[in-house]
Amino acid sequence: MEHEISLSDLSVDESAKIDHLLIYGSMRRRLTDIGFVKDTKIKCVGKSPCGDPSAFLVRGAIIAIREEDGKKIIVRRV
Amino acid sequence: MGLTKNSTGIKASDTNFNIKNVGAKKIIAIAGNPNVGKSTVFNSLTGMRQHTGNWPGKTVTNAQGLCKSKNKSYLMVDIPGTYSLSARSAEEEVARDYICFGNPDAVVVVCDATCLERNLNLVLQITEITSNVIVCINLMDEAERRGVDIKIPELSKRLGVPVIGTVARKKKSLAPLLKAIDEITSAKEIFPLRVRYCPEIEKAISIIEPVIRKKTEGKINSRWLSLKFLEHETGLIEKTEKILSISFSDDATIISSLESAYSFLDEQGISREKLEEEIAETFVRSAEDICDGVVVFDENTYNIRDRKADRILTSKWAGYPVMLLLLVLVFWLTLTGANYPSQLISGLLFRVQDFFTLCLRNIGAPEWVNGVFVLGAYRVLAWVVSVMLPPMAIFFPLFTLLEDLGYLPRVAYNLDKPFRRCNACGKQALTMCMGFGCNAAGIVGCRIIDSPRERLLAVLTNSFVPCNGRFPVLIAVLTMFFVGTAGGITSSLLSSVLLTIVILVGIGATFGITFLLSKTILKGVPSSFTLELPPYRMPQIGKVIVRSIFDRTLFVLGRAVAVAIPAGIIIWIMANVRAGDISLLNYCAQVLDPFANLMGIDGVILIAFILGFPANEIVIPIIIMAYTAQGTILELDSIVQMKDLFINNGWTWITAINVMLFCLMHWPCSTTLLTVKKETGSWKWTALAAVIPTIVGVCACMVFTFIAKLFIV
Numbered sequence: 001m002e003h004e005i006s007l008s009d010l011s012v013d014e015s016a017k018i019d020h021l022l023i024y025g026s027m028r029r030r031l032t033d034i035g036f037v038k039d040t041k042i043k044c045v046g047k048s049p050c051g052d053p054s055a056f057l058v059r060g061a062i063i064a065i066r067e068e069d070g071k072k073i074i075v076r077r078v
Numbered sequence: 079m080g081l082t083k084n085s086t087g088i089k090a091s092d093t094n095f096n097i098k099n100v101g102a103k104k105i106i107a108i109a110g111n112p113n114v115g116k117s118t119v120f121n122s123l124t125g126m127r128q129h130t131g132n133w134p135g136k137t138v139t140n141a142q143g144l145c146k147s148k149n150k151s152y153l154m155v156d157i158p159g160t161y162s163l164s165a166r167s168a169e170e171e172v173a174r175d176y177i178c179f180g181n182p183d184a185v186v187v188v189c190d191a192t193c194l195e196r197n198l199n200l201v202l203q204i205t206e207i208t209s210n211v212i213v214c215i216n217l218m219d220e221a222e223r224r225g226v227d228i229k230i231p232e233l234s235k236r237l238g239v240p241v242i243g244t245v246a247r248k249k250k251s252l253a254p255l256l257k258a259i260d261e262i263t264s265a266k267e268i269f270p271l272r273v274r275y276c277p278e279i280e281k282a283i284s285i286i287e288p289v290i291r292k293k294t295e296g297k298i299n300s301r302w303l304s305l306k307f308l309e310h311e312t313g314l315i316e317k318t319e320k321i322l323s324i325s326f327s328d329d330a331t332i333i334s335s336l337e338s339a340y341s342f343l344d345e346q347g348i349s350r351e352k353l354e355e356e357i358a359e360t361f362v363r364s365a366e367d368i369c370d371g372v373v374v375f376d377e378n379t380y381n382i383r384d385r386k387a388d389r390i391l392t393s394k395w396a397g398y399p400v401m402l403l404l405l406v407l408v409f410w411l412t413l414t415g416a417n418y419p420s421q422l423i424s425g426l427l428f429r430v431q432d433f434f435t436l437c438l439r440n441i442g443a444p445e446w447v448n449g450v451f452v453l454g455a456y457r458v459l460a461w462v463v464s465v466m467l468p469p470m471a472i473f474f475p476l477f478t479l480l481e482d483l484g485y486l487p488r489v490a491y492n493l494d495k496p497f498r499r500c501n502a503c504g505k506q507a508l509t510m511c512m513g514f515g516c517n518a519a520g521i522v523g524c525r526i527i528d529s530p531r532e533r534l535l536a537v538l539t540n541s542f543v544p545c546n547g548r549f550p551v552l553i554a555v556l557t558m559f560f561v562g563t564a565g566g567i568t569s570s571l572l573s574s575v576l577l578t579i580v581i582l583v584g585i586g587a588t589f590g591i592t593f594l595l596s597k598t599i600l601k602g603v604p605s606s607f608t609l610e611l612p613p614y615r616m617p618q619i620g621k622v623i624v625r626s627i628f629d630r631t632l633f634v635l636g637r638a639v640a641v642a643i644p645a646g647i648i649i650w651i652m653a654n655v656r657a658g659d660i661s662l663l664n665y666c667a668q669v670l671d672p673f674a675n676l677m678g679i680d681g682v683i684l685i686a687f688i689l690g691f692p693a694n695e696i697v698i699p700i701i702i703m704a705y706t707a708q709g710t711i712l713e714l715d716s717i718v719q720m721k722d723l724f725i726n727n728g729w730t731w732i733t734a735i736n737v738m739l740f741c742l743m744h745w746p747c748s749t750t751l752l753t754v755k756k757e758t759g760s761w762k763w764t765a766l767a768a769v770i771p772t773i774v775g776v777c778a779c780m781v782f783t784f785i786a787k788l789f790i791v
Contacts, residue, residue: 023606024351026528027605027606027608028355029162029164029354029355029358030161030608031608032355032358032359032362033161033162033164033199033358033361033362034161034196034199034608034610035195035196035199035362037358037359037362037363038359040362045385045388046385046388046389046392047392047394048392048397048491048492048494048495049392049393049394049397049398049492050492050494050495050496051394051495052494052495053491053494053495053504053607053609055388055392055491055611057381059193059195059196060192060193060194060195060196060375061193061196061610062381062384062388062610062611062612062613063608063609063610063611064491064494064504064607064608064609064610064611065607065608066494066498066606066607068606069606069607069608
């Protein structure tokens with residue numbers, strides 16, 4: 001069964017698929033622009049020395065996202 | 079960093095929307111995502127040396143240059159990198175406005191071959207506005223190395239526009255691009271792929287498009303503009319009205335068709351947010367479809383080396399130590415490497431001084447001529463050249479290497495959390511790094527920060543990192559008072575560690591003041607943030623060295639020299655014109671003495687910093703001149719003699735530390751302040767940018783002096 005979690009719940013090297021975003025306004029558009037849309041594969045590739053932000057592989061690019069934003073990005077484990 | 083003729087100094091913030099076009103050449107705009115090598119393409123085509131670097135957001139204004147193909151010449155315009163044209167940040171707006179209203183004859187969209195799908199998003203948004211588009215897929219060599227295979231002919235067929243694969247570092251690979259530009263500008267009709275939205279949106283567009291088309295008379299793409307109406311992009315619409323000198327808001331047909339389109343979307347349950355999202359998603363999905371089968375790579379092996387490097391450079395245990403070590407290493411290489419050439423140059427230049435003096439005496443010139451031109455202008459100039467040139471010629475290439483490698487975004491990534499604790503943004507780390515080269519360039523670079531509040535924080539605190547104009551002062555004082563001039567590995571290592579500590583004090587002040595500001599006049603919570611960590615790229619070492627020396631070093635030196643010569647003359651006059659039995663310079667110094675003494679320095683030093691307002695490089699020469707004008711004529715061809723001079727004038731290690739503290743934290747130079755004015759558009763923020771570091775510096779010196787004296791006496 002598919003299990004809904006947030007992007008921030010992914011540990012390093014875990015992959016998931018984006019389900020939906022709970023972020024609104026310009027940040028939402030920014031994320032959509034760089035490819036954060038439903039069913040996009042996303043993989044956590046590392047965390048910064050303070051544990052936050054984390055780096056994610058999305059559509060061939062590495063994007064750093066903060067934990068509080070990541071919590072609002074709902075993903076499904078694959 | 080960011081130091082070229084166009085990216086430092088007062089020109090740094092020019093946003094030239096009105097591109098000068100002499101001789102009505104065809105205009106080619108170069109667009110693309112951030113950090114895909116647009117500037118490299120631009121430089122290779124124009125032979126210019128626009129600053130390049132491996133980090134997103136480096137180009138924040140339109141740069142332009144000439145480019146010649148076999149039989150035509152073009153005006154190339156390098157526009158800021160953007161992920162999309164939705165204009166949510168300053169540079170996105172510059173980019174969008176240029177493509178919409180700059181009327182380029184063609185747009186070259188530079189894409190990163192290693193990350194093509196995301197780049198196509200922008201391509202599709204641009205083909206929506208204009209037909210004359212060429213897609214230039216750059217970094218093909220990088221893609222090949224990563225096992226990415228791109229079927230270019232098929233891609234070109236799907237997009238309906240010419241697609242050229244290039245390796246912009248190799249000029250030869252740009253020949254096909256030039257050929258494509260020749261073809262596209264000679265009236266060859268192009269029919270690019272235009273994305274189709276969901277039926278409801280398409281229907282809404284068809285309701286308003288005919289009236290908009292009639293109104294704008296083909297001066298702007300009406301389908302695209304209709305879409306912007308549906309998205310309620312009022313800013314853009316007002317701009318369109320202004321530029322085309324028409325008015326939509328008083329046209330009854332437009333208003334009524336807009337109303338029917340809005341109510342149609344309402345009926346279909348498409349809110350404004352939903353519409354915006356549909357549109358953005360359509361681009362992403364279209365890009366995905368286009369890439370399907372055209373771009374092939376193995377996900378498991380792709381990027382594996384970068385991930386390994388990141389595991390170390392951004393890891394919990396090594397992330398910060400590596401940053402610190404790199405800082406020490408850069409300083410150590412700079413100090414060690416610069417030591418000998420510095421002595422050589424200064425020995426040489428001062429021998430020339432004696433020669434000049436001798437010549438002047440032989441031709442019987444009056445003594446004041448020798449004073450003004452040789453002891454004044456020439457000596458200051460010689461000091462600036464011998465002390466600044468060697469360290470800059472080493473420091474800049476080293477920094478450029480780190481920049482080209484792609485390390486700087488990792489610094490921002492590592493420092494995001496600390497900056498967020500101060501309610502600011504990790505990207506401030508990038509602007510801070512730029513400040514090491516030139517604070518004016520660092521302040522222009524603050525445009526990469528989206529939130530206006532966070533941008534102001536970065537602008538106001540930028541001068542807490544010393545620019546290359548202040549490094550020589552720090553290095554000279556450190557060497558004289560704390561390391562000794564004996565040379566050898568230990569002493570040079572010690573000075574780089576000490577210099578790093580001084581820099582860390584500046585960085586600490588940056589954090590502290592950012593925090594204070596965010597709790598007082600710039601209250602707010604950190605906004606959201608996304609930061610791309612670009613792939614590491616092997617820097618082109620040879621090119622980096624040549625470019626840094628000829629471009630940045632000589633340019634910065636030129637600026638310093640331009641200030642040093644007149645300053646030298648003025649200072650010599652001040653030091654030698656006497657009112658009663660005291661020189662003007664010393665009179666001013668005496669007035670300032672009581673206050674300066676509280677700060678643990680003397681009036682001469684304080685006046686040197688005040689006179690150094692146009693450029694901090696001349697602070698030390700002023701001090702020397704003021705001291706030597708008091709009677710002791712010294713041959714200042716070595717740092718040991720300089721130390722003696724300073725000690726004779728009452729310097730102690732406390733003075734030395736205070737000079738360094740004050741050098742690190744006082745009013746920024748005039749160029750920097752003018753840039754702040756340009757960037758913030760307000761004298762209030764400009765004044766604060768000067769007042770804040772000054773107060774911090776004065777307080778730091780007073781507190782330090784007070785504590786130091788407590789322990790000594």
